Amino acid sequence: MPSERIAEEEPCPVARCVDLVGDRWSLLIVRDAFDGIGRFSEFQRSLGVARNILSDRLRKLVDAGILENRAASDGSAYQEYVLTAKGESLFPVVVALRQWGEQHLFAKGEAHSQLVDKRSGRPLARMAPQARDGRVLRPADAEVRKLR
Amino acid sequence: MPSERIAEEEPCPVARCVDLVGDRWSLLIVRDAFDGIGRFSEFQRSLGVARNILSDRLRKLVDAGILENRAASDGSAYQEYVLTAKGESLFPVVVALRQWGEQHLFAKGEAHSQLVDKRSGRPLARMAPQARDGRVLRPADAEVRKLR
């Protein structure tokens, strides 16, 4: 009854997401992939996850079209996992999670890494979902009755 | 090895989020709360989750300061769960997940509910995380090396 059936029948996009990447590791693998990590052992060392689990998650992420298996960019005869376009479009999700975590899950003054703009060098701490017209989206603005 | 220790020691905001709401139900409960759901049995019917699990998740979300237990707004002598400010600030996360799911987890033409602007009545399908200057944020723009 797990993932596959739910994911196919579930009419709520949020629920499908949770079903797909809502486990302890998948999203952290994606985060690491954004971070430039691509090799099996790099993920393993970074996350401290068991190899069989990592193997399984990587396969599922590849099956889902989020990661892709390519020949390594360095000469190293091995493969590496890179984000597909679909995977890269998870960026807003990771950023949103990250910002919420920064604001609400750390004590005042407690250290966490920074997300900075590559060009300007300025921190991107204030990003927020905005509507196309540039207006910042807040709960009260939306028809939350339709959020599911 | 579980939640509490990890959440306290984990230096990555994303990881702390995953640890806190990265299970099958918590985020869907939050989604339902945005949706106006507040009563125990409403959550239960909406999600189809077992009562003991729902009870546990609601308590954890309250403990985390995401939900709050109030006297019901109708006269009904019972309580209801409402999002705190901290909980409401999860809105961007839910929206980001929702949009990614809409775009990548549904077949062309497959139905899913709409998120519409309450004022204009227009769909808010194009929301995207933007930097403060209004520029839409894309992976290449950010120092992804610092995403973790």
Next chain:
DNA sequence: CAGTATCCCTCAAGATACTG
């Protein structure tokens, strides 16, 4: 190095009965 194959175990989740 990059996995696969096994074994094991805990805990999340479900089902059901019960209570104020």
Next chain:
DNA sequence: CAGTATCTTGAGGGATACTG
């Protein structure tokens, strides 16, 4: 109605040994 208590199951995850 809004939970709690209890029992059971199975999947998720960890450890370790093995392989091309």
